[in-house]
Amino acid sequence: MIFDYGMVLTGPPAPEAHAELVRITGISAERLDKLYWALRPAFDAGSLTGQDYWREIAREAGLNLPESAIEELVRWDARMWMTMNPAMLAWQAKLKECGLRTAIVSNLGDTVHQAMVCEFHWLKRFDVLVWSYQVGVTKPDPAIYRYALEKLSTLPEETLLIDDKQPNVDAAIEMRMKGFVFTSIEELRVDLAAAHLDTGLPMP
Numbered sequence: 001m002i003f004d005y006g007m008v009l010t011g012p013p014a015p016e017a018h019a020e021l022v023r024i025t026g027i028s029a030e031r032l033d034k035l036y037w038a039l040r041p042a043f044d045a046g047s048l049t050g051q052d053y054w055r056e057i058a059r060e061a062g063l064n065l066p067e068s069a070i071e072e073l074v075r076w077d078a079r080m081w082m083t084m085n086p087a088m089l090a091w092q093a094k095l096k097e098c099g100l101r102t103a104i105v106s107n108l109g110d111t112v113h114q115a116m117v118c119e120f121h122w123l124k125r126f127d128v129l130v131w132s133y134q135v136g137v138t139k140p141d142p143a144i145y146r147y148a149l150e151k152l153s154t155l156p157e158e159t160l161l162i163d164d165k166q167p168n169v170d171a172a173i174e175m176r177m178k179g180f181v182f183t184s185i186e187e188l189r190v191d192l193a194a195a196h197l198d199t200g201l202p203m204p
Protein backbone atom coordinates (compact mmCIF):
# COMPACT_ATOMS: atom_id res chain seq x y z
CA MET A 1 0.00 0.00 0.00
CA ILE A 2 1.40 3.40 -1.02
CA PHE A 3 0.08 6.64 0.41
CA ASP A 4 0.64 10.17 -0.74
CA TYR A 5 1.48 12.58 2.08
CA GLY A 6 -0.14 15.96 1.41
CA MET A 7 -3.96 15.96 1.26
CA VAL A 8 -4.07 12.23 2.06
CA LEU A 9 -2.25 11.57 5.33
CA THR A 10 -2.55 15.28 6.06
CA GLY A 11 -5.39 17.71 5.56
CA PRO A 12 -5.72 20.87 3.46
CA PRO A 13 -3.01 23.54 3.76
CA ALA A 14 -3.30 25.39 7.07
CA PRO A 15 -4.91 28.78 6.29
CA GLU A 16 -3.06 30.55 9.10
CA ALA A 17 0.27 29.45 7.65
CA HIS A 18 -0.72 30.62 4.17
CA ALA A 19 -1.75 33.96 5.65
CA GLU A 20 1.73 34.30 7.17
CA LEU A 21 3.35 33.67 3.78
CA VAL A 22 1.22 36.44 2.31
CA ARG A 23 2.06 38.77 5.20
CA ILE A 24 5.82 38.21 4.99
CA THR A 25 6.03 38.63 1.21
CA GLY A 26 3.58 41.53 1.12
CA ILE A 27 2.14 40.42 -2.23
CA SER A 28 -1.40 39.28 -3.00
CA ALA A 29 -2.43 35.72 -2.23
CA GLU A 30 -3.16 35.18 -5.93
CA ARG A 31 0.28 36.37 -7.02
CA LEU A 32 1.98 34.33 -4.31
CA ASP A 33 0.09 31.16 -5.20
CA LYS A 34 0.99 31.52 -8.87
CA LEU A 35 4.70 31.81 -8.07
CA TYR A 36 4.49 29.14 -5.37
CA TRP A 37 3.18 26.44 -7.71
CA ALA A 38 5.19 27.52 -10.75
CA LEU A 39 8.45 27.01 -8.85
CA ARG A 40 7.35 24.06 -6.70
CA PRO A 41 8.40 21.30 -9.14
CA ALA A 42 12.06 22.35 -8.89
CA PHE A 43 11.83 22.37 -5.10
CA ASP A 44 10.15 18.96 -4.99
CA ALA A 45 12.73 17.50 -7.38
CA GLY A 46 15.60 18.69 -5.19
CA SER A 47 16.89 21.21 -7.73
CA LEU A 48 16.20 23.98 -5.20
CA THR A 49 16.62 23.89 -1.44
CA GLY A 50 13.84 25.41 0.62
CA GLN A 51 15.86 28.58 1.10
CA ASP A 52 16.69 28.85 -2.61
CA TYR A 53 13.06 28.18 -3.50
CA TRP A 54 11.89 31.17 -1.45
CA ARG A 55 14.74 33.34 -2.68
CA GLU A 56 13.61 32.57 -6.23
CA ILE A 57 9.99 33.41 -5.40
CA ALA A 58 11.17 36.72 -3.91
CA ARG A 59 13.27 37.45 -7.00
CA GLU A 60 10.38 36.69 -9.36
CA ALA A 61 8.12 38.95 -7.29
CA GLY A 62 10.67 41.77 -7.32
CA LEU A 63 11.18 41.59 -3.56
CA ASN A 64 14.36 42.29 -1.62
CA LEU A 65 13.83 40.14 1.46
CA PRO A 66 16.42 39.67 4.22
CA GLU A 67 17.59 36.18 5.07
CA SER A 68 15.58 36.31 8.29
CA ALA A 69 12.40 36.65 6.20
CA ILE A 70 13.48 33.78 3.93
CA GLU A 71 13.93 31.53 6.97
CA GLU A 72 10.54 32.59 8.29
CA LEU A 73 8.94 31.72 4.94
CA VAL A 74 10.63 28.31 5.02
CA ARG A 75 9.19 27.61 8.49
CA TRP A 76 5.65 28.70 7.62
CA ASP A 77 5.74 26.78 4.34
CA ALA A 78 6.49 23.58 6.25
CA ARG A 79 3.81 24.36 8.82
CA MET A 80 1.24 24.77 6.04
CA TRP A 81 1.52 21.05 5.21
CA MET A 82 1.42 19.59 8.72
CA THR A 83 -2.28 19.27 9.54
CA MET A 84 -2.77 15.57 10.18
CA ASN A 85 -5.61 13.40 8.86
CA PRO A 86 -6.27 11.14 11.88
CA ALA A 87 -8.66 8.79 10.05
CA MET A 88 -6.10 7.91 7.36
CA LEU A 89 -3.31 7.51 9.89
CA ALA A 90 -5.52 5.17 11.89
CA TRP A 91 -6.22 3.14 8.75
CA GLN A 92 -2.52 2.79 8.02
CA ALA A 93 -2.02 1.48 11.56
CA LYS A 94 -4.76 -1.13 10.97
CA LEU A 95 -3.17 -2.19 7.70
CA LYS A 96 0.15 -2.67 9.49
CA GLU A 97 -1.54 -4.76 12.17
CA CYS A 98 -2.79 -7.04 9.39
CA GLY A 99 0.74 -7.52 8.11
CA LEU A 100 0.58 -5.25 5.04
CA ARG A 101 3.65 -3.29 4.02
CA THR A 102 3.02 0.43 3.69
CA ALA A 103 4.91 3.31 2.09
CA ILE A 104 4.71 7.04 1.56
CA VAL A 105 5.64 8.39 -1.86
CA SER A 106 5.45 12.17 -1.87
CA ASN A 107 6.52 15.13 -3.95
CA LEU A 108 8.27 17.04 -1.21
CA GLY A 109 11.15 19.47 -0.68
CA ASP A 110 13.95 19.23 1.85
CA THR A 111 12.88 21.81 4.42
CA VAL A 112 9.30 20.53 4.61
CA HIS A 113 10.64 17.03 5.17
CA GLN A 114 13.03 18.19 7.89
CA ALA A 115 10.17 19.82 9.80
CA MET A 116 8.02 16.70 9.47
CA VAL A 117 10.72 14.40 10.83
CA CYS A 118 11.07 16.59 13.92
CA GLU A 119 7.34 16.51 14.65
CA PHE A 120 5.77 13.34 13.23
CA HIS A 121 6.94 10.21 15.00
CA TRP A 122 4.29 8.20 13.12
CA LEU A 123 6.46 8.35 10.00
CA LYS A 124 8.46 5.50 11.53
CA ARG A 125 5.42 3.21 11.24
CA PHE A 126 5.85 3.06 7.46
CA ASP A 127 8.09 0.41 5.92
CA VAL A 128 9.27 2.67 3.09
CA LEU A 129 9.51 6.46 2.80
CA VAL A 130 10.18 7.97 -0.63
CA TRP A 131 10.61 11.73 -0.79
CA SER A 132 11.00 13.15 -4.29
CA TYR A 133 13.77 15.62 -3.44
CA GLN A 134 15.97 12.75 -2.22
CA VAL A 135 15.62 10.66 -5.38
CA GLY A 136 15.46 13.55 -7.85
CA VAL A 137 12.22 12.32 -9.41
CA THR A 138 8.66 13.53 -8.88
CA LYS A 139 5.28 11.94 -9.46
CA PRO A 140 3.85 11.11 -11.93
CA ASP A 141 7.17 9.92 -13.36
CA PRO A 142 6.99 6.08 -13.30
CA ALA A 143 10.58 5.97 -12.04
CA ILE A 144 9.52 7.04 -8.56
CA TYR A 145 6.94 4.25 -8.43
CA ARG A 146 9.45 1.67 -9.62
CA TYR A 147 11.81 2.83 -6.89
CA ALA A 148 9.10 2.50 -4.25
CA LEU A 149 8.02 -0.95 -5.45
CA GLU A 150 11.59 -2.16 -5.30
CA LYS A 151 11.94 -0.90 -1.73
CA LEU A 152 8.58 -2.41 -0.75
CA SER A 153 9.40 -5.72 -2.48
CA THR A 154 5.91 -5.83 -3.97
CA LEU A 155 4.67 -6.32 -7.52
CA PRO A 156 2.71 -3.52 -9.24
CA GLU A 157 -0.46 -5.59 -9.48
CA GLU A 158 -0.49 -6.25 -5.73
CA THR A 159 0.12 -2.61 -4.76
CA LEU A 160 -2.48 0.10 -4.20
CA LEU A 161 -1.77 3.85 -4.43
CA ILE A 162 -3.89 6.45 -2.64
CA ASP A 163 -3.13 9.95 -3.99
CA ASP A 164 -5.08 13.19 -4.27
CA LYS A 165 -4.01 13.94 -7.87
CA GLN A 166 -5.48 12.16 -10.89
CA PRO A 167 -2.29 12.22 -13.03
CA ASN A 168 -0.37 10.47 -10.25
CA VAL A 169 -3.00 7.76 -9.99
CA ASP A 170 -3.21 7.40 -13.78
CA ALA A 171 0.55 6.85 -14.00
CA ALA A 172 0.38 4.15 -11.33
CA ILE A 173 -2.49 2.38 -13.10
CA GLU A 174 -0.52 2.42 -16.36
CA MET A 175 2.14 0.46 -14.48
CA ARG A 176 -0.51 -2.13 -13.51
CA MET A 177 -0.84 -0.83 -9.96
CA LYS A 178 -4.26 -0.19 -8.47
CA GLY A 179 -5.01 3.40 -7.57
CA PHE A 180 -7.67 5.73 -6.19
CA VAL A 181 -7.89 9.50 -6.13
CA PHE A 182 -8.44 10.52 -2.53
CA THR A 183 -11.09 13.14 -1.82
CA SER A 184 -12.51 11.96 1.51
CA ILE A 185 -12.50 8.93 3.78
CA GLU A 186 -16.14 8.27 2.84
CA GLU A 187 -15.39 8.24 -0.89
CA LEU A 188 -12.39 5.99 -0.29
CA ARG A 189 -14.66 3.42 1.38
CA VAL A 190 -16.91 3.51 -1.68
CA ASP A 191 -13.94 3.04 -4.03
CA LEU A 192 -12.56 0.12 -2.02
CA ALA A 193 -15.93 -1.60 -2.01
CA ALA A 194 -16.46 -1.02 -5.73
CA ALA A 195 -13.10 -2.66 -6.42
CA HIS A 196 -14.03 -5.58 -4.13
CA LEU A 197 -11.17 -4.74 -1.79
CA ASP A 198 -13.42 -4.38 1.25
CA THR A 199 -13.21 -8.09 2.04
CA GLY A 200 -9.44 -8.45 1.80
CA LEU A 201 -8.53 -5.22 3.59
CA PRO A 202 -9.63 -3.59 6.84
CA MET A 203 -11.81 -0.64 5.90
CA PRO A 204 -10.79 2.90 6.82
